[in-house]
Amino acid sequence: MTSHATIEMDEVDPLVYRRTVGTFATGVAVVTALHDGEYHGMTMNSLTSVSLDPCMLLVCPRHGSATGKAIADSGEFVINLLGADQEDFSARFVGQFEDRFTGVDVEHTPTGTPLIAEALAHIGCSVVDIHRAGDHDIVVGRVRFCKERSGEPLVFFKGQYGSFVARGD
């Protein structure tokens, strides 16, 4: 049966929005940058591929976040896509560690931006544009390098970590 119910448009409670948008399952990335000789990195799932020609993507760090500032000031960042067994990296790059990189095996771009060596895939970018959007920034990056290894991704859905199971049909 077809429903003709009208949806009411009203101010949306941010917590309700957060819970609802959490129904959109994503992968999990740690976005890394170098600023004033210091490594920065934060867990992000606001990653969207934008363009293939040229190759571009976007991420949305909270306005004023340490990593967001490092990305803006250095003009370069790396997306480290996490594998199914790398929930510990996701937690580490959210947490209040003195240094989130302690004990993490790191590689570098030619300009010194850190890569989490064990990640499932890496996408290196230079910043093309930054747009303020509410309490976050939209950072648009031009893709400079890509590398990946085989393995399953870490998945985030409704505030919980999980893994991907292919239907196999």
Ligand SMILES: Cc1cc2nc3c(=O)[nH]c(=O)nc-3n(C[C@H](O)[C@H](O)[C@H](O)COP(=O)(O)O)c2cc1C
């Ligand atoms: C799965 C997951 C995804 C996240 N995605 C984002 C995001 O896209 N943008 C953001 O600003 N914070 C995101 N966060 C929260 C940040 O990782 C967290 O606030 C972090 O402490 C910010 O780093 P900073 O303290 O260096 O600024 C996410 C957290 C988790 C666990």
